[in-house]
Amino acid sequence: HLARNPFLCDCHIRWLNAYLREKQIETSGVRCARPRRMAKQKFGVLKDQRFRCQNRMQYLQSANNAQCEIECPTRCTCAKTTVTCRGLQLREIPNDIPKFTTEL
Template sequence: MEILTLNGNNLSTMGQLGPMPNLRILRLAENPWLCDCRLRWMKKIISNSHLLARNTLCHRPAHLHSRMLGNINETLMKCSGIEKRAATSCRDASVCPSVCTCTETTIDCRDRGLTHIPANLPSTTTELRLEQNQITYVPPRAFHNLHQLKR
């Protein structure tokens, strides 16, 4: 394969591509990329080539929004414990909610217009920020699997 175009989809993350020695052009623009530890491999490819995925912008987390993936310092591409495991193992049902930002064990969903508490929160969560939303009901056992929750 010489050209791979995935522009304009709804991709937020992508597993590492296998060997493609003939790949000349890789297009990944216009996707809501979550620039966390799982995309470090992609950042390295982009940084080392002028023809591969030049216009790839980060959508999340908020501190990297609209920044070019190839120009980001890898140390800013962090994952929580659950995402680190997902980067090297099978898909886990508990992930950072798409409308929130997550760093290490903190889930920040402040002022996101939420009407309900996000489901499938990582069990490693120690801080859950839900201020300034439109949540009107907290279901029983909403936080039952969050044994490490402190705040």
């Protein structure tokens, strides 16, 4: 249940906001908890540019070019910036999704 999670609305979760907005998925009124400038903002409808990291570091390029192994959620498979948990009949989103994830 998304609404019970305190979301840190920075550049690392921009992809989820965009996904929820594009697919018009019901979010149970989930809101950002941090950073302070985003607190209580409704998640899933915000513009992507609002999701910034303080140090402006962008991990996506690093992840796509990286030749290192990343930890993948149990039973899922990972390839570059994609985590696949298809067909596992999960009841909740795994909590150990890599920071670099752009597709779940």
